[in-house]
Amino acid sequence: MSSIPARSGARTDAAILDAIRRSPDTTRVAIARDLGVTAATVTNSVKRLIADGLVLESGRARSTGGKPASLLRVSTTSRWAVGCTVESDRLSLVAMGVTGALRGRVMLPLGALDEARLAEPLRAALAELGALDPAQRQAFTGIGIADLRGHGLGVEEIGAAVRELTGAPVVIGTAAVCAGLGSAWVGEQDPERPCLTVHLGPTIGVALLRDGRPLLPATGWPGELDHVAAGPDGTPLHELASPAADVRRALEQGLGAELGLDPAGERVLTDHARLTEAAGHGDERAAGVVTASARAIAGAVAGIAGPLGIERVVLSGTSVSMAPRIYREAFAGVLRSRTGALPPALEVAVSTVQPHPCSVGAAALALTSALSPEA
Helix, strand or coil, X not given: CCCCCCCCHHHHHHHHHHHHHHCCCECHHHXXXXXXXXXXXXXHHHHHHHHCCCEEEEEECCCCCCCCCEEEEECCCCCEEEEEEECCCEEEEEEEECCCCEEEEEEEECCCCCHHHHHHHHHHHHHHHCCCCHHHCCCEEEEEEEECCCCCCCHHHHHHHHHHHHCCCEEEECHHHHHHHHHHHCCCCCCCCCEEEEEECCCEEEEEXXXXXXXXXCCCCCCECCCCECCCCCCEHHHHCCHHHHHHHHHHCCCHHHHCCCCCCCCHHHHHHHHHHHHHCCCHHHHHHHHHHHHHHHHHHHHHHHXXXXXXXXXXXXXXXXXXXXXXXXXXXXXXXXXXXXXXXXXXXXXXXXXXXXHHHHHHHXXXXXHCCCC
């Protein structure tokens, strides 16, 4: 890993804390070597982290002739956060500790609930997770929110309701950023290799991680590929490879009655899940639709991966989880065909984070925001 650039003490502490989280029972010497900083920097940082209750000395390393080095690990009870994904019919909330271990999960059906009627069910859900417990106030860092619907309507209102109920900070991230963080937080991504996360939902989002942290999209560019020209005639990608385009193509091929698809297109995400599930279970016509869509997305991703030197692409999303082999093989095939422009060791993987990479990643976003300030 490249050495840590000059930064504030808080950001240095965050980098060292993350190194300990990723390598439990490590030593100060190993951290200094891996991060390219001085032994004094690590020693001073570890003192602060121990004083804050974030890091513990867990024993002694095997002696090599001198005094055995102290082993370090992150305290499992030191900090935790809530991650919330906003879906078309529900909120999915998880509580996660700084080590990545899940503390609890609550599903909150939205149904016909409007903003005024959401407060009490949301209060009950947060109470079940411990976010309203005064005894846990010091360890509770905040809430991260990811919108999986693609339009963002109502997310600020949900964030405001959560902030009012808990008094804790709220941070909102794109689905792709949260999916990438969730994947990295549980060890699916090597922090020393540039990795691109591709999230398939109502929109096709991408997020780039560096040293296990997202390079957040700039204001006005939400990290989406939907309007990238993908066809030879300049057809935008969303017309070739979006849930709506895939469902429309399936209907045109006569799969509507077989899969129970809605001809009016009013339940696109549900129908797309049915389509990809059928493809994953061997339906040849469904697999043909999904494969063509995956290849179109992979072509757009290849144009990004090459210039950025990406070495690993991680795919996530409900549809991907329904047909992981199809998406992985389609991406790998397209990327292999462009070996002249891509790193030869480029890998393609499908995220297996449960219950959902975006839920885990939203909690990680809240933890990262609290433990790694920008200043």
